[in-house]
Amino acid sequence: MRVATLALEDFRNFVRQQTGLGAGINLIVGRNAQGKTNLLEAVHCLSGLGSPRGPDHMLVRSGAERAVLHADVVRGPRHVRVDLEIRPGRGNRALLNGNPVPSPRALAEVCSSVFFGPDELSLVKGSPEGRRRFLDDLVVGLRPARETLRREWERILRQRNALLRSMPRERGAAATATATLEVWDEALCRVGAELTAARLEVLAELAPYAAKRYEAVAGGGRLELAYASTWAPAGEGNVAALQSALQSALQEARERELERRVSLVGPQRDDVVVMLVSAGDPAGEARDARAYASQGDQRTCALALKLGEHDLLSDATGEQPVLLLDDVFSELDPARRRWLGGAVAAVDQTVLTSAEPDALDIGGVARVIEVRAGELRDAQ
């Protein structure tokens, strides 16, 4: 699929702008702090699933009450008109071909994208939170309706943490507080188990795609993905079994949680471990890339994960998501640049930003758009 035209109103630093986008590679150029990334972000928002960079209120130009995006999306033989109104605090609204949809996330069925910026490049060496978000985004990307599950989980966790913080310290003094905690325990276990099962399912689907991408660039060696959890039994994907495992883990952690006043076990503490088997020793043991791989190899893993995500979404939905690359090439060595360039060439539509387009070294650029102080113009 591809985005053919995009119009922005009061989005980030754009007052009122519009631009066409071509099939193939679209290069966004301009000096720093002109709005290049904001344009990528706008394309990403067309999925109705929010920005990869922050909460909705940051998307609205300061002084404006709402931001609006209009786009023409080409999806196979279909031409679809997408309108999205971002109204922080009042709920976003979306139209498909002029008809209101029940929820903005319905747009994800029509318009999807994979965003890859400097933060994603440090996916492997970065914090577990980034890897959890990557996985949860993919859970929602594959099945947009699971956004509700994710939100429900986040709400329950916040509520339970708030309760733990307010629990009286002296034991036995608060039977009501303990009874309330048990209610939140049950909610945490029920929804936590569902979320974990969804994550495990997606991780198993992603693994072969990421491994294939890794092999292509590393010229051997093998990438494996594992779910690391202190409470979920390895290899267990059954929701009921996960729920009872989480229940007993919570029981065990009760004293510590009351002491530390925060939820200590559950999916919010889990992680994805990227493991590598080196090319020179194919029979060897898979080792944690975070600890053992070089900086360059960690980046290769991150690229393999994100391109694997793109492949998985393409196969699962029958349409390639738009690939959004934010200033990624400048961080890569020439060999990996060529590899990524080759991968990009096979994608229906890529939008990438660069502050140094001359150093980019990729062929077949369909369109160049210059961003200067929040204004867009074609620059071929």
Added chain:
Amino acid sequence: MFAGPLQDLIDELSKLPGIGPKSAQRVAFHLLKAPADDAAALARAIVEVKDKVRLCRTCFNVSDQELCEYCRDPRRDATVICAVQEPPDIVAIERTREYRGLYHVLQGAISPIEGVGPDDLRISELLSRLRPTAEDRPPVEEVIVATSPNVEGDATALYLARLLQPLGVKITRLASGLPVGGDLEYADEVTLGRALVGRRSLSA
């Protein structure tokens, strides 16, 4: 900023829920232009609502008497109590005309983030309505928990269920499921999942 009384009015209005500074300004200027009688009627209505409206002694619904209209009505079925979060929920249920029992307004839902725990709700009052008394009234046989189907409402329902279980009263929860007249394909996964769990047999 505007001069004295006008700015005071805008400030007061913008404290109301759902009214931002711009709406507050619009309402204030509307009142400024409106006939003096209209403005006075509004002011009187505000004063009277605080003065005369109180909470029903039994169910904590809003009322202008000691007991609300439902608690006073002898035709209502006193063996069933429907527990709701707020008085407007009663209006919603009454519109269905499907329910003839009594109500109990909890005055909120359990939400630790907002500092609302079970002790801040009218839960002990609900318990005392379930205990057998010397008064000449039939014992309560069923409590319908009609809290909202969200994280907080669910937690409140679960808390009530656990608390009421030992009393031997039948406890039910409003079903969650698909909107009538809607399309199955547009239902989100959580709603559809709940509808599946709560499915009903069609065979006799």
